[in-house]
Amino acid sequence: MADQKTDPLYHREGHLHTHTTTLSSITPLSSLPAATQPLFKPPPDKEPYILTTPSTIFHAQGGGQPSDTGTITLTSPTPSGNDPKFAVHQVRKVSAAILHLGTFEPADPRFTPAELGLPVRQAVDVPTRALHSRLHTAGHVLGLAIHLLSRAGEAGLPKDLRDGKASHYPGAAFVENIGLIPGDAKAAIQDKVDELVRLDLVVAIHFWSGAEAGVKCISGLDGAAVAEGEEVRVVDVGGLGSYPCGGTHVRTLGELGRVVVRNIKRQKGISKVSYEVVDA
Ligand SMILES: [Zn+2]
Known part of the structure; x- marks a missing residue:
């Protein structure tokens, strides 16, 4: 089997x-x-x-x-x-x-x-799938919002923040960043997330070569080994950020409802930002 x-x-x-x-x-x-x-x-x-x-x-x-x-x-x-x-x-x-x-x-x-x-x-089961897709896509949006603030040097975020682990489980969703996000950046992160969701950006799936994905994705291949000739499945959020990903997503960010940034915790150089999705 x-x-x-x-x-x-x-x-x-x-x-x-x-x-x-x-x-x-x-x-x-x-x-x-x-x-x-x-x-x-x-x-x-x-x-x-x-x-x-x-x-x-x-x-x-x-x-x-x-x-x-x-x-x-x-x-x-x-x-x-x-x-x-x-x-x-x-x-x-x-x-x-x-x-x-x-x-x-x-x-x-x-x-x-x-x-x-x-x-x-x-x-x-359609409601379960829909919730998982919303939570998963919201994780990308939150990561993207943090990335955009970081690279712009806004809200006190270090410019060299890097994506870490993520979980998109109901009631336990978070994204981690390697680097320190100050607690008072929460409002700015929430505003950036809201701005991206309001734009109703299209969530697209691409199949790229390992070389292309390594160059175009925000965190490169994220440590994944890609064999010669093998394609990488990539999710792209409105042309603003791409990530290698095997999950399911919503079609446009308007389907997310509201993404609520819950908490920022820092430990051992890693910042963990928890979130949830609620109906708008
Ligand atoms: Zn994904």
């Missing part, structure tokens, strides 16, 4: 909420290699399975963005009347394979080997 290669369709079609593909495999989580099983946190009360398909619209956890959730069902019941409903709880990438962890709701019927190769319909 882990030697499978899954096409991450959400990289090119980031706004597809349903997709028809085929059932490649269905395996109890307990049959996965011992090293792979701990990647998943199954629900305690139901038997967890791992389902794979040749392509997927489910975002796999990574890059600071949580998994999508949703359902995978047959496009039509089998002649014997089998029509299982697979609820996707968590999605992880293992090598080139994207693994969907889920449970059958109800517990029976389940997919059997007889259904392998049959067409299945993927449906992501």
